[in-house]
Amino acid sequence: xxxxxxxxxxxxxxxxxxxxxxxxxxxxxxxxxxxxxxxxxxxxxxxxxxxxxxxxxxxxxxxxxxxxxxxxxxxxxxxxxxxxxxxxxxxxxxxxxxxxxxxxxxxxxxxxxxxxxxxxxxxxxxxxxxxxxxxxxxxxxxxxxxxxxxxxxxxxxxxxxxxxxxxxxxxxxxxxxxxxxxxxxxxxxxxxxxxxxxxxxxxxxxxxxxxxxxxxxxxxxxxxxxxxxxxxxxxxxxxxxxxxxxxxxxxxxxxxxxxxxxxxxxxxxxxxxxxxxxxxxxxxxxxxxxxxxxxxxxxxxxx
Numbered sequence: 001x002x003x004x005x006x007x008x009x010x011x012x013x014x015x016x017x018x019x020x021x022x023x024x025x026x027x028x029x030x031x032x033x034x035x036x037x038x039x040x041x042x043x044x045x046x047x048x049x050x051x052x053x054x055x056x057x058x059x060x061x062x063x064x065x066x067x068x069x070x071x072x073x074x075x076x077x078x079x080x081x082x083x084x085x086x087x088x089x090x091x092x093x094x095x096x097x098x099x100x101x102x103x104x105x106x107x108x109x110x111x112x113x114x115x116x117x118x119x120x121x122x123x124x125x126x127x128x129x130x131x132x133x134x135x136x137x138x139x140x141x142x143x144x145x146x147x148x149x150x151x152x153x154x155x156x157x158x159x160x161x162x163x164x165x166x167x168x169x170x171x172x173x174x175x176x177x178x179x180x181x182x183x184x185x186x187x188x189x190x191x192x193x194x195x196x197x198x199x200x201x202x203x204x205x206x207x208x209x210x211x212x213x214x215x216x217x218x219x220x221x222x223x224x225x226x227x228x229x230x231x232x233x234x235x236x237x238x239x240x241x242x243x244x245x246x247x248x249x250x251x252x253x254x255x256x257x258x259x260x261x262x263x264x265x266x267x268x269x270x271x272x273x274x275x276x277x278x279x280x281x282x283x284x285x286x287x288x289x290x291x292x293x294x295x296x297x298x299x300x301x302x303x
Contacts, residue, residue, distance in 0.1 A: 002026050004296055005092050005101040007080055010038025011282045012272030013107035014064045015289025021071045023297055027101075029068075030094060032079040036068075037061025038109045039236075039273070040282060044133040044159050049282055057133070060282070080108075083246050088303075090246070090267065102303070103267045103296045106243050106255060107289065110236035110273040110280075115147065119203035120232070127209025132156035132231045141165050144229035145212060147200055153233035154178035154186050160231065161189045168225060169194045170214065203230055238274045250276055261292030269295055 004020055006013050009031035020027045035041055043057030052060065068075075078096035083104060092099045112130040114120060120128055129135040132146070136159060144164050146157045149171035155178075157169045169186070174196045176183045186192060201213040201222070211224045238254045240247075247255045247263040247270060254276045261269035271288035273280045 001089065002028060002099065002101040003300060004103045004105065004293075005030060005090075005099055006105045006107060007083075007092070008038070008107035008109055008272070008274075009033075009036040009065075009075065010107060010109050010272055010285065011040065011064060012109075012285035012289045013038075013105070014068055015286040016105050016107060016271060016293050017068050017073045017289075018071060019290045019293035020296070021068075021073055023293060025293075025296070025300075028074045028076055028099070030076045030078055030080060030092065030099070032077070034077055035061070036065040036075075042131045042134050044155070046282065080242060083243055085246055085265070085267075088267075103269070103299060104246075105261065105269045105271055105289075105292050105296065106247065106274060107271045107285075108239040108243070108274050110238045112232065113235045113237050115200055115232055115234060117200055117202050119205070119209075123203055123205055123209050123230075126207060127205060127227075127229050128203060129229065129231050130233070132159050132233075135229075136160050136163070136231075139164055139229040142228045143226065144168070144231060145170055145200075145225065145227045146231045146233060147171075148233035148235070149173055149175075150177045150233070150235065151179055151182060154182045156231050156233050157192055158182070158186055158189065161192050165191065167192045168227065170198050170200060171196060172199050172217065173197065200230070236273065236280075240274055243268075243270075259288075259291060260295045261288060262295055267299060 003025040004027035006016050006029045040057040041061045078094035082093040084091045140163045143166040145168040147170045161167045197217045204211050211226045240253050246268050255270035257263045257270035257275040261271050269292040271292045272285040
C-alpha cells in the first residue's frame with residue numbers, strides 16, 4: 001500500500017514527484033510512455049518558461065526527468081486501465097499489474113483534438129500530422145497547411161515556414177487567438193498566407209495528401225487547396241475517460257479540481273492539462289504538481 005501514486009509523467013506529474021520525494025512519501029509514478037515530458041517532448045521551442053528562454057521541449061523534458069532521477073524517484077512503465085475506490089484506498093489497474101494506494105494524483109494530460117472530417121483518419125501519417133516539430137522536416141520545400149488559430153497553430157506555421165515553400169494557416173475566425181507576439185511574427189512572413197473564416201471540409205488523396213476541400217464561412221464558397229501536408233492544431237481533449245468514476249468532469253471532459261488539485265473525491269487530485277483551469281501552460285502544470293502534493297500531505301496527516 002503506497003501513500004501516493006502519480007499517474008502521468010508530464011511537467012505536472014514530474015513536479016509532483018519531486019515534491020512527494022522531498023516530503024518523504026512512499027510513492028511511485030506510472031507513465032505509459034518510456035519517454036517522460038508529455039506534450040513538451042514534441043515542442044520545438046519553449047520561450048516563456050522563467051529562466052530558460054529558447055529551450056527545446058525535448059531538452060526541457062530531459063532536464064525535468066534528470067531532476068527526478070537525481071532524487072531516485074521510482075517509475076513504472078505501464079498503461080492504466082482503471083482507477084477504483086475500495087473502502088478507504090484506491091486500486092490502480094494496469095497492463096503490468098495492480099497497485100494499491102491511499103491517494104492518487106491524476107496527471108494524465110490531454111491529447112490532440114481532431115477535425116473529424118473525411119480523409120483525416122485515412123491519411124494520418126501520410127500527410128496528416130498533429131506534430132509539426134515531429135514531421136515537419138519531411139515537407140521541406142513543399143506546400144502545407146496548418147489548421148487552427150491558437151498558440152500551437154501559429155508556432156507550427158512559423159516553424160514550418162522556415163523550410164517549406166508555402167504555408168497556409170486556416171482559421172475559422174477572423175482573428176487569431178494566439179499571443180500577440182506570435183501573431184505579429186507570423187503575419188510578417190512572406191511565405192505564409194492566412195485564410196480567415198475558413199474551415200476544412202475534407203482531406204483528399206490516394207496514398208498521400210494531395211489537396212484539401214475548404215469552405216469560406218462568409219460566402220459559403222467551396223474550393224480546393226493543393227497541399228502535401230496538413231498539420232492539425234485545433235486544441236486538445238483531456239485524457240479523462242478512465243477517471244470519471246473517481247472524479248467528476250465538466251462539460252468538456254476536464255476533471256473538476258481547484259488550484260490545490262482537490263477534486264470532489266477525498267484522496268483524488270487532478271493536475272496539469274487534465275483539470276479545469278484558465279491557463280494550461282508548463283509553468284502552471286509545474287505549480288499544480290507542487291500544490292497537489294501539499295494537499296496530499298494534509299490529507300494523509302488527517303487520517
